[in-house]
Amino acid sequence: MPKSKVRKKAVYTAPADRRTPVKVKQAGPSHPIYITVMLGIMVLGLAWLVVNYIAGQKIPFMASLDNWNFAIGFSLMIAGLLMTMRWR
Template sequence: MPKSKVRKKTVYTPPSSDRTTTPVKLAGPTHPVYIAVMLGMMLIGLAWLVVNYLAGNSIPFMATLGPWNFLIGFSLIVIGLLMTMRWR
């Protein structure tokens, strides 16, 4: 059986570092007011839904809103949850 030819491998040379690197600006921690608003939105939304379930018919403006109370409560919760994506 014939022997295969041995190929010489070229020596690895790392690419030259001609690129200029720009430093990335690191964002600091989130302001405490942002965190308070974020948690406040979620808690207000939860409280809105709880009050709607427990005493929605006896509160005049909540009784006139009817099923819109669910949209208001869940919207406040979702806004608070969306704010968590920007929290550092």
């Protein structure tokens, strides 16, 4: 069986007047204070949970928070984790 003829199409290129160069601002590395705060918030959340497990009933304000201690500790750790997305 004979092959059919294939038409070749020209490759599309956008007109030059529609292509405008976009300048991308290069972001530098994160400030050391940002990294310190990020790690500090994560460690503070972890420390909050550890203290809650070890001595939570002996500390009056932690005993009054009861199960909210888990929300506070995990919220601090998640806040530090979300900060890692902006870290360069």
